[in-house]
Amino acid sequence: MASYLQIADDEKGHELDLFCIPRHYENDLDKVIIPHGLIMDRTERLARDIIQDMGGHHIVALCVLKGGYKFFADLLDYIKALNQNSDKSVPLTVDFIRVKSYCNDKSTNSVKVIGGDELSNLRGKNVLIVEDIVETGRTMQTLLSLLGECHPKMVKVVSLLVKRTPRSSGYRPDYIGFEVPDAFLVGYALDYNEYFRDLSHICILNDGAKEKYKVINHKERPLRCNGVQGESFVSPFD
Ligand code: IMP
Ligand code: MG
Numbered sequence: 001m002a003s004y005l006q007i008a009d010d011e012k013g014h015e016l017d018l019f020c021i022p023r024h025y026e027n028d029l030d031k032v033i034i035p036h037g038l039i040m041d042r043t044e045r046l047a048r049d050i051i052q053d054m055g056g057h058h059i060v061a062l063c064v065l066k067g068g069y070k071f072f073a074d075l076l077d078y079i080k081a082l083n084q085n086s087d088k089s090v091p092l093t094v095d096f097i098r099v100k101s102y103c104n105d106k107s108t109n110s111v112k113v114i115g116g117d118e119l120s121n122l123r124g125k126n127v128l129i130v131e132d133i134v135e136t137g138r139t140m141q142t143l144l145s146l147l148g149e150c151h152p153k154m155v156k157v158v159s160l161l162v163k164r165t166p167r168s169s170g171y172r173p174d175y176i177g178f179e180v181p182d183a184f185l186v187g188y189a190l191d192y193n194e195y196f197r198d199l200s201h202i203c204i205l206n207d208g209a210k211e212k213y214k215v216i217n218h219k220e221r222p223l224r225c226n227g228v229q230g231e232s233f234v235s236p237f238d
Pocket of ligand 2: 066068
């Protein structure tokens with residue numbers, strides 16, 4: 001079973017004013033739960049574990065957008081550093097897929113794949129899926145069954161975070177950075193309705209912010225920009 005760094009349920013976290021937090025988010029967060037430096041240290045070790053297991057063959061690293069983009073970039077930098085500084089090296093190519101399953105702080109029942117390259121390119125390849133967080137596991141299970149249809153040679157999944165939650169389907173990734181409490185987390189590319197990706201540390205969102213950045217489902221009213229009906233998105237900064 002994958003080893004991970006456990007963040008306990010009663011973890012108090014760190015006061016916000018001990019860290020650099022963008023001013024526009026200062027009132028929206030409870031605590032810093034995983035500082036950026038710790039994310040980087042753990043990611044460095046994940047890179048080593050992955051290369052030890054998957055090394056020797058060409059790897060296609062598949063980034064699950066948007067939440068996975070920071071972790072993906074940093075993980076690949078560490079893998080590149082290993083490639084540059086050891087006798088053995090592993091050719092690495094990248095691919096991207098976009099998946100959306102969340103509205104506000106709730107997982108919706110539909111997992112939408114809304115973009116990315118032709119998955120059939122992955123036939124016969126060793127694929128490493130790079131994800132930000134696994135909660136119910138539904139997103140990853142959907143993605144894995146989609147990929148299975150393309151007959152890759154091997155598929156491994158690395159997720160920076162796994163949430164301890166009764167909503168879990170029991171799915172566990174092959175590599176896990178941290179196991180975290182059942183709270184809504186933002187930062188390091190994890191978002192709440194697209195906000196907080198521009199925050200370096202992983203933090204717990206407070207209840208006021210859930211209200212402030214809420215998306216209103218309003219089936220009758222068209223969206224201002226693209227005319228698509230459904231979610232109405234009003235920036236709290238406008
Ligand atoms: P799952 O399908 O329930 O496993 O949810 C996985 C997806 O939901 C992740 O890829 C995230 O995009 C999103 N998600 C789940 N929990 C959180 C969270 O605490 N903060 C931000 N996004 C989350
Ligand atoms: Mg994600």
